[in-house]
Amino acid sequence: MLTITQALHDQIVAHARADHPDEACGVVAGPEGSDRPERFIPMLNAARSPTFYEFDSGDLLKLYRELDDRDEEPVVIYHSHTATEAYPSRTDISYANEPGAHYVLVSTADTDTDTDTGDASCFPFRSFRIVDGVVTEEDVRVVEAY
Known part of the structure; x- marks a missing residue:
């Protein structure tokens, strides 16, 4: 189960x-071994694409160095699907x-972002574990604070 704050x-x-x-696309880091984003x-x-995401290799190298320096790891790796x-x-x-990592996907496919009220709950937000090509969906628990 992924437990994540509302914020x-x-x-x-x-x-x-x-x-x-x-x-x-992005990452939510947390203390090494904590499983806490x-x-x-x-x-x-x-890639600047509506159908594909790719982290810039330079940005990714910088991120992993920063995570190392802060004793953090990528707890959540997220991206959106637009269609x-x-x-x-x-x-x-x-x-x-x-x-x-928890692989989080958010779909913006069925929403009109120009007229949407901004309510985050109308965007499907799902989490998966992906290990050796096997995808397992997991529950998401949203909390006010840890």
Whole structure:
């Protein structure tokens, strides 16, 4: 189960909405071994695509050095789907290389971001574990604070 604060949940959804119609992507880091997402790190989708996301290799190297320096790890790796449901694609599965991470997907496919009320609950927000190509959906518990 992924337990995440309402504030982090809302930041992920806001990033997905802001980058629509392109896919948004990023990481939520937490203390090593804690499985507790704490620090929101939005990333640039280097592909700038509505159907694919890619972390910039330089940004990714910088991120992992920073995580190392702070004794953190990527607890959540998130991205959005702009035209499909919030479920990992074959490409998402093939690129999943953090077996301990929660892979969060937000779908902005069925929403009109220009007229939406801004209610984050109307955007499907799902979490998955992806290990050796096997996708397992997990429950998401949103809390006010840890």
